[in-house]
Amino acid sequence: EDQVTQSPEALRLQEGESSSLNCSYTVSGLRGLFWYRQDPGKGPEFLFTLYSAGEEKEKERLKATLTKKESFLHITAPKPEDSATYLCAVVRFSGGYNKLIFGAGTRLAVHP
Amino acid sequence: DSGVTQTPKHLITATGQRVTLRCSPRSGDLSVYWYQQSLDQGLQFLIQYYNGEERAKGNILERFSAQQFPDLHSELNLSSLELGDSALYFCASSAGTRGTGELFFGEGSRLTVL
Numbered sequence: 001e002d003q004v005t006q007s008p009e010a011l012r013l014q015e016g017e018s019s020s021l022n023c024s025y026t027v028s029g030l031r032g033l034f035w036y037r038q039d040p041g042k043g044p045e046f047l048f049t050l051y052s053a054g055e056e057k058e059k060e061r062l063k064a065t066l067t068k069k070e071s072f073l074h075i076t077a078p079k080p081e082d083s084a085t086y087l088c089a090v091v092r093f094s095g096g097y098n099k100l101i102f103g104a105g106t107r108l109a110v111h112p
Numbered sequence: 113d114s115g116v117t118q119t120p121k122h123l124i125t126a127t128g129q130r131v132t133l134r135c136s137p138r139s140g141d142l143s144v145y146w147y148q149q150s151l152d153q154g155l156q157f158l159i160q161y162y163n164g165e166e167r168a169k170g171n172i173l174e175r176f177s178a179q180q181f182p183d184l185h186s187e188l189n190l191s192s193l194e195l196g197d198s199a200l201y202f203c204a205s206s207a208g209t210r211g212t213g214e215l216f217f218g219e220g221s222r223l224t225v226l
Contacts, residue, residue: 034213043114043202043217044155087155091213097168100145100213102155 002027002092004103012109016077021106023088024070031091031098033071035064038085038105047086078110115139116218118203124224130191133221137184137205143167144186145206145215146178150199161186193225 007022025033032051036044048057050066057064061082063074073086085105091098115138125131137144146158157170161180172178175193180186190197200222204215 032213041219043116043204043219044215045114046214046216049213089213094168097160098213099157099160099168099170100215101157104154 004088004090004101006088006103006106010107013078015079015110015112018076021073021086023103025090027090027092031093033066034089035073036087038087044087080110080112083108083110114216116203116205116216118218118221120221122222126226127193129193133188133201135186135203138216141205141207143206144180145204146188147202148199195225198223198225
């Protein structure tokens, strides 16, 4: 069964303390891995798309990487405004159409 | 602002009742998706429409139904509501038909069933 597992469930960092979030997946025929950011009470906001192992994408303090079994979201020198839930998702092809399957997310809190 | 509009933002109702959630996609987007987010289940895909036609179905209960109208707005109808239906319901849109991972989400409708 296709699965997306994110770890840790929650992470508390001090401002400037770099870290990584993990997303491991088991899916038949990966058609893309996606990272989203979700602020409390808001809808998820798209961050990155990764399609093949070895691919990397960067945006400000965030860098996403992909291997054959997992993806990492590296946060360099985080600021309090980076506090949010980070969601990982994979596209599964089923019934003739692509479906986006989300992990449970990692709640990140960055303290000054 | 994602460009996706959802109404109402909050809704409180009683068990057994029926509610309708409304979504207007981003200008030009033909695909609309509905997701349910609860504390214990995470973000669960319910259903997708493309240009008025149902294209993909997820874990949508038989008590729930949706449609997309000619002007591309969509409605999610929830009936015979149960306590467990309390959740955030998100609408998302994208330009494509086959479904990609780059979706634009609205701010959600928070449903509380008492």
